[in-house]
Amino acid sequence: AIAEEKKQIESNDKNIQTITEKLKTLETAISKSIEEENEETAKKLGVSLLDLKSRTDKLQQIHALYQRQLSEIKRQERLKLQIEEIKKATEQYKLIIKKKPPYNLSFLDTYLDLQKEAILKKQTAEMAKQHAWNALEDARSKLREADQKVLSLKKGVVLPEKEWSIKMALLEKELAEAQLGYHQILFKNAEYELILADHKLKQIRKIVNWIVQNLRYDPQDLDSQLKRLNKSIEERRDKIATLQSELFKLERALIRTQQKGKRANGEQAAIEAEAAIKVAKLKLEATKDRIERYESEIDLLIQQKEIWKRRYSLLKNNPDYKTLRSWRQEVIEAIDNIRSIIEVQQNRQYDIQLKIEDVQQKLLSDSLSPKLRRYLNEQHTALRKFAEDNFYYLSMLNATNQLYLRLLDELDKERKSKPIREKIATIISIIKDFWSFQIIEIDNQYITIGKIIIAILIFVIGLLFANKATSWLHKRLLSHLHWSTSAIKIVEKLSYYSIVLIVVILALRIVNIPLTAFTFLGGALAIGVGFGAQKLINNFISGFIIMLEQPIKVGDLIEIDDTIGIVEDIGVRCTRIRNFSGLDILVPNSYFLENNVTNWTHGDYEVRAQINVGVAYGSNVQEVKRLLLQAVDEHKEILKYPSPFVLFNDFGDNALIFDIYFWIVMKKIMDRKRIQSEVRFRIYDLFNQANITIAFPQRDVHLDTTKPIQCQILKEKNNLKKEN
Template sequence: MTRIVLHFLRIGLLAAGLASSPAVAQLPSIKLPDTKTEAAKEESAEDRIKRLRTWRDDWQAQMAALDQGVPPPAGITEEEVAARRSDLLLGIFTAENTIRALDTAGMLQQSITQTKEESAAWKGFEKPGPYSFVLHDELRRQQEGIGTRLRAYESAYTMFERELAKRQSEIKKADESVRLAQETADRAAPDHVDAELWRLEAAKLKLRALSSAAAMLQHTSENARMRTAAAEADADLLKRKIAALGTSTAFPQEDLDQLKHSTEERRKDIAKELAKIEKLQQAAISERQSAVTTADTLKAANANPTDAEKAKLAAATDRVQFLDTRLESLANRIEITGARMRFLSDYLDAQTARRILLTSESAVERTEALAALQAQLTRASAFDSLVAIRRNATMSAMQDQEGRLTSLPADSPMRPQVEELQATLRSDMDAVERFGQEIAGLHMDISRWLGDSGQVTASMTWGERFRGYGSRIAGKAKAVWNFVVYRYDDKTEVDGQVVTVKRGLSLGWLIGALLFFWVAYRIGSWLLKRGYSRMVGRGRMQQGQAETLRRWTRIALGIALALVTLNFLKIPLTAFAFLGGALAIGVGFGTQTLFKNFISGLIVLAERKVRVGDILEVDGVAGTVTTIDTRSSTVRSFDGVDLILPNSVLLESKVVNWTHGTAVVRRVVRVRVAYGSQLRLVSTILEECAAQHGVILRSPSPQVVLEDFATDALVFAVFYWVDLRANTGGGNVGSDLRFMIERRLGEAGISLASPQQSFQLNADKPLRVRMDAGEPDAPGAS
C-alpha cells in the first residue's frame, strides 16, 4: 500500500515540476492562453530572447548530463536515449536561431526606418542633367538586383510557410504522443514508474523542441517579410532616382576613358589566367604521353603477367584516363576563358553603339548602331547557350567523379587523383559561372538600352514590335495567373498554442486544376470507351448495356479525379468553404427528387432486373429500354416514341418485363376451318407453315392443336416460340404466318370458316303464309 501511495505521489510531483519548468512556457511570437478563458499577455522582444536563452541553457544542461553518461532508468533503450539527444540538439539549434532571428528583426526594422527616412529626405541630384551613362547603368543595375532580391525573398517566404505547415503535422503527432505517454505513466506499475516518467518527459521535450522549431520558422518568415519591405523601400527610392535621371544620357570622355582602362585591366588579368591554363594543358599533355608509353610497355612486357604486373597496368591505364579527363576539362576552361576575352571587346563595342545611337545626329549612323546592338544581343544569347551547355556538362562530370569517389575505399591509391580531378572540375564550374554572370549582365544592359531608346522604337520592324508586345502580354498574363482568388488561414492548435499559416488560392492553381482534370478525364473516358467497345466486340455484353455502364463509370471517374486533383495540387476543400451556404440551400431545396432517382438508378443497376435492351410494359405502354441514366431511363415504344421514366418508377410501380429471364416467348395464331375439312391435312399444313418461317424457333418446336369444336367452325391453334430481341417482332411473325396459312389452305381446297348466325322464331299461333306471284308487268309489256 505504501509503495502505491509513493508511486502516485512521485507522478504528481513530476507533473507539477514539468508544469512549472520554463521549458513549458509559451513559445516566442505565439500566443498561448494560460487558461481556456484568459489569453496570454504579449511578450516583448527582450523577454522572448531572455526566455529563449533560459530554454537553451536548460537544454544544454540536459545535453551535458547525457554526454556525461548519466544512466537512464531501467527499461530505457539506447534508441530512446538517442532520440532524446536528437530532440535536445533540435531545441538548442532552434532556440539559438530564433534568438538570432529576433536580433535580425530589430536590425531590419531599423534598416526599413532608415531607408524610408533617406527616401523622404532625398530631393534630387545636386547637379542638373544630362547624367553620365555610368550613373544610368549603376542605378538600373541596382534596380534589377533589388528585383532579383525581391523574388528571392518571396520564394524564401513561400518555402518557410511550407516548412511551417510540415511542422504543424509533426506537432500534432507529438502532442498525441504526450497524451499517450501521460496515460501510460498514470497506469504504470511501481517498478516501471521511473521509465515511464522518463518517456513522458522525453515526449514533452520533443513537443517543445518541435514547437520551438515552428516558432523559429515563424520569426524567419517574418524577417523575410521585413527584408521584402526594406527592398521595396529601396526600390521606391531607386525608382525616384531613375525618374530624375530623365531620358537624356551623357557620355563624358573621362568616363569613357575609365571604362576603357578598366576593360584593359580585366583583359590583362584574363590573359594571365589563360596563359596559366595553357601551361597546365601542356604539362598534362606531356604527362599523358609518358603515361601512355608506360602503359604500352607494361602491355608488351609479358604475355602472362602476374597479379602485381596486372595491378601496375591497371594503375597506368587509370592514369591515362584521368589525364584524358583533365585535358578535356582544361580545353573547356580555355574555351570559356577565350570567350571571356572576346566578350570584353563585345562590351566595348556595345557601349560604342549605344553612344552613337543616343548622341549621333546622323540617321544612317543611328540605324547602323541599332543593328549593331541587336547583333550584340543575338551574340549574347549564343553565349548564353554556350554557358548552359558547359554548365550541364561540368555538373555531370562532377557528379560522376563524386559517385566514383564514394565507391572507392578509404585507402585506395586512386582517391588523390579523383580528388584532384574534382578540384579541377570545380575550377571549371567557377569559370563558367563567372562568364555566365558577365553575359547575363551584358544581355540585360543591351535589352535595357534598346528599351530606353526612343529612336529604337521608331525604327523597329514589325517582327520586333510583335515580340515586344508578346513580352508585355506574357508579363500581364503572369500577373493574372498569380492573382489570388481567395485567402484563408490554416490553423493548428497544440496545448492551447495556435500556429497559423496563411495560404492563398491563386487563379493559376484553379486553371491548373481544371486543365489537369480535363486532360485526365478525357484520357480516362477514351480508355473506358475502348474497353467497353472491346467487350461488346467479344460478345460479353450488348451495346446498350455498355453505354449505360460507361456513363456511370465516367461519373465515378469524374468524382475520383476531382478529389485526386485537389489533393495533387494541394488545394484543400476548406478553400471552397465560401460556397458552403449556397450549396447547402441548393441541396436542401432542389435535390431531394434528384437523389431519390439517383439512388434508384444505382439499385436498378445493382439488381439487374431491368437492363438495357429489355422489353417493358409500363402503364400500358410497351417498348425497349435504350438507356438507364443517372436520373431517368428511356423506353422506346414500338411506335418509335421515347418514354422518359424516372428511375424511381421502375422500383415503385408495376412493371412488366417481357425479357427479364429470357427473350424467348410463346405466341399463338388461331385458325378456323369449316366442318367437313380434312383435319389431318389441316394440321400438316399448319405445321409446315410454322416450320418454314425463318424466325420461328426450332427449339422449342411449334405445336398445332385442335383447340375447339365451335358452333360454326373447327378451331386450330398454332403455338410457336420467337425471340423478341430479333430484328422481326412477334406481331410481324404472326402476320407472316397467317399469310402463309391462308395461301396453303386455299391451294389444298380447304376453306376458312366464316361466322354464321342462326335465328329462332317462337309463335303462339300458326303463321299465315301467302304466295306472291311477283310484281305485275308494266303496261304495254309483251
C-alpha cells in the first residue's frame, strides 16, 4: 500500500510538472495569437479577423482547463490526506468523544443527527460520482469526434486553404484532450469524496454504537427535556390566548371594511375597497390559522413528551415483549399520520407561494395608486408571514417524525434482544386474547371468537360423521332388509338431516351459545319467507310429502310436459330426472303436487303398448289379423297375459286401419320403443311374405275430356324485360 501510494504521489508530481509546462507553452501561444489579431495577418493566412480571435479563445479555453486540472490535482492531495486522517481517527474513535460514559439520550441524539448528516453526504457523493462518470463519457465521445475530424481533413492532398481548418481542428482536439483529462481527475476526486464520506459514516456509526452500549437512565436529562417541552407548550398557550383576543378585533375590522366597500364610488375606489377587504380577510385567516397551528404544535409537543418518556422507559423498566409490540404498533400509526399531515402542509406551502408570486406580479405594475400599493404590500407581508409560520410547522412535524423513527429503531432493537421464550409467550398471549375476544353478549353470556371456531369445527366434524353414518346405513338396509331403493333413500335422507340437527344443537350446547342468539336469525328468516322464500319452503315441504306419500319413487318412469324420464334422486328441494338423451332435469318438488304427472311404473312395470297398421283396400282382413297376432306372439318380451288383441279401427282414406294392443314389462325408457320397433320389423316381413300391401297415401285425379284441353306457353316478365 505504501509503495502504491508513493507511485501515486510520483504520478501526481509528474502530472503537475507536465501541466505547468503546458501552461507556459499556452501562455506564449496566447500572447502570440493576440499579437497576430490584425488585418494584415488575416490576409496573409487567408482568414477573417474573427477566425483569429476564435483561435485565441480556444487557446484560452485550453489554458483554463489545464489550470483547473492543476487545482483538482491539488484538491486530490488534500482529499487523500483527509482520508488517511479519518482512517486513523476511526481506529481510535473513543478518543473523539470528550465525554466519558455513561451517556444519556440527549447525547445520543447529537450523534444521531451527525449520522443522518453523514448519510446524506454519502448519498450526495454517490450522485456526484455518477455525474462525473457521465461527464467523462461525454468528454471521451467529443475527443473521438475531434480526432475523426482531424483525420478527415488530412486525407488526400493538403491544399493551402485547408491548412487553417486543420490547425483549428487540431486546437479543437487539444481542447477535447484537456477536457478529458480534467474530467478524469474530477471522476477520481469524486471517488475519493465517496471514500471520505463512507469513512466518516463508519466512524460516526462506531461512535453511535459505543454510545448505545453505554446508555443509562438519566432522570436529570429526562426532566430537562420535559421541562423544555412544557415551557414550549405554555408559550404557545399564551400565544393562543393573545391571538384569540386579536381575533375579535380583526372580525370587527373586516365588517367595517366590508361596509366601507359597499359605499365605495367609482371604479378605482371599488378596486381599493376590494384590496382592503382581501387584506382584512387574509389577516383574519392568518390569525385563525396561527391559532390552529399553535394547537397542533401543542399536540406535537405532547407527543414528543410521550416519546421521551418511552425512550427512557426502555432503559429503566425493561418492558416485556407484548408491551413493546403494542408500543411499536402505536408508533407506526403515529408516523403514518404525521407523514400524511406533512404532505398536506407541503401542498399548502406551495399554494401560499403561488399567492405570493401573484401579489408580486401585481406590485410590478406602475399604474397602482398609493393606497392600492399599500394594501398589496400588506397582503404580501401577511402571506410571507403565513409561509414562514407554515414552514416552521413543517420543520416541527419533521422533528417529531424523526423522534418517532428513533423510538421505533430502539423498540426494534429491544424486541430483538428479548429471549425466544418471552416472544413465544407473547404470541400465545396474543392468540389467547384473540380467542377470547367478545363479539356480542346474549343472556349474560358472551359469544367469543373461540366459541364460534369450536362450533364450526364440531359442525364440520358432525357433517362428515353424518355422511359416513348414512352411507353405512344405506349399505346395511340394502343388504339385510331388502327394502326398495326409494324407501332406503327416504330413511337415508331423514337420518342425515336428523344427525345434522343433533350436531347443530350439540355444538351450541358444548360452547354455551344460547339458542336465543338465533332469535334475530329466526326473525330475519320469517321476513325472508314473507318476502321471497315462499317457493323455497314450499319445495322443501313438498319434498318430505313426496318421500312420505311416494307418488313417485326413485327408479320410476314418469312423464311430465311431454318429457319422459327415470327418477334418479328425490331431494329436499328438487327431484332429478334423467331423460331419453341422458340429460339430468331438475324439477322443483312442488311441481309434482301441483301438476299432472304420468307415472308409468307407479304400481308395477307392466305397460300396454299399441301399434297402428294400414293395409290396402282388397286385402284379406282375417289374414291381416292372424299375421299381426303371430308377430306379437313370436316376441319373447311381450306378455301372454293379458293376451294381445287386434281391432279393426277404421276405413281410412287410403287404407284399412288395424290396431294391435299388447302388454310389456318396461323398466327403462327405451323398452317400449325398442319392442314396438322389433314388432314392426316382424309385421313387415310377414306381410311381405303373404303379399299384403301396406297402404300409403294416394290421390285419384279425374279429367273432363269432353272439351279440348287448352295449352298456352308464356314467358316470365323478367325475361321479357331483358329481351327488350
